[in-house]
Amino acid sequence: MTTQPLSPPVPAAALPASEATRTLAALVRGIAARPQLWRPAVRFGAAERWWTRLDAPAGVDVWLLTWLRSQGTDLHDHGGSAAAFTVVAGTLTESRATRDGALHAVPLTPAGGARTVEPDVVHDVRNDHDEPAVSIHAYAPRLQRMSFYAVTGTGLTRVRTVRTDEPEVDA
Numbered sequence: 001m002t003t004q005p006l007s008p009p010v011p012a013a014a015l016p017a018s019e020a021t022r023t024l025a026a027l028v029r030g031i032a033a034r035p036q037l038w039r040p041a042v043r044f045g046a047a048e049r050w051w052t053r054l055d056a057p058a059g060v061d062v063w064l065l066t067w068l069r070s071q072g073t074d075l076h077d078h079g080g081s082a083a084a085f086t087v088v089a090g091t092l093t094e095s096r097a098t099r100d101g102a103l104h105a106v107p108l109t110p111a112g113g114a115r116t117v118e119p120d121v122v123h124d125v126r127n128d129h130d131e132p133a134v135s136i137h138a139y140a141p142r143l144q145r146m147s148f149y150a151v152t153g154t155g156l157t158r159v160r161t162v163r164t165d166e167p168e169v170d171a
């Protein structure tokens with residue numbers, strides 16, 4: 001008997017964006033284009049990443065996040081919320097995990113527009129550069145929980161779920 005090799009998983013980044021994530025992407029791009037809405041709120045945390053809420057439409061969370069070098073998240077999902085984010089300063093690297101545990105890293109800069117994050121995406125985000133980075137993230141429905149993942153010998157494994165309404169928290 002012969003077996004057919006499985007097709008490689010399609011990276012989530014290659015999938016078309018849903019209407020929900022497209023709407024969130026337009027929202028974060030619109031906020032990014034109006035620095036008066038976010039620039040006065042920018043702070044950096046040397047000990048840990050820093051974030052604050054921005055004004056948002058009903059049913060949506062919008063957060064401003066700042067990232068010094070080496071600050072980043074663990075592999076996580078958004079608990080069923082759609083999301084989008086855009087970088088307004090510096091460079092962030094987003095890594096998306098496939099179910100077999102492969103990671104696909106893509107840098108994002110202010111010239112890169114917004115990245116959509118479908119509810120089933122598992123990713124991490126970090127600043128690998130000396131220049132501080134600033135990003136704007138939107139989630140809908142409003143963030144309620146996140147699950148964290150590890151890459152093991154059998155692929156991507158969920159290790160913890162936390163209730164949270166704060167963005168991109170650590171495990």
Ligand SMILES: [Fe+2]
Pocket residue numbers: 076077078123168
């Ligand atoms: Fe995330």
